[in-house]
Amino acid sequence: MHTVPGSGTALATPPDLAVDPLVAAVTEIAVRVLRPCVEETAEAGVPRSHLDALAAGGAYGLIAYEPDPASGVTARRVTRE
Numbered sequence: 446m447h448t449v450p451g452s453g454t455a456l457a458t459p460p461d462l463a464v465d466p467l468v469a470a471v472t473e474i475a476v477r478v479l480r481p482c483v484e485e486t487a488e489a490g491v492p493r494s495h496l497d498a499l500a501a502g503g504a505y506g507l508i509a510y511e512p513d514p515a516s517g518v519t520a521r522r523v524t525r526e
Contacts, residue, residue: 450475458526465518467510468526470502 449472451457462468478498479486486495499505512518 448476450480461516462518462522462526465512465516465523467503467507467512467523471499471504474498474502474504 449458449463458468458472463472478495482492482495486492503510507524510523511520512523
């Protein structure tokens with residue numbers, strides 16, 4: 446896997462949030478699908494395949510997402526991340 450966005454900076458995902466299944470899935474999509482095409486996407490627009498990948502990762506269900514209560518992570522933190 447490529448370097449996670451923000452890794453090694455103040456923008457890095459906090460460790461307790463990084464292990465949340467939805468955050469992990471969307472981060473993986475960002476690294477594997479979105480990042481390699483960032484310049485092309487900036488010029489041509491977001492391809493449908495990127496939207497499909499985010500949907501498959503659960504990002505479209507974000508509004509109803511409830512993290513595991515035992516994790517200590519809140520839905521608000523997941524949404525913000």
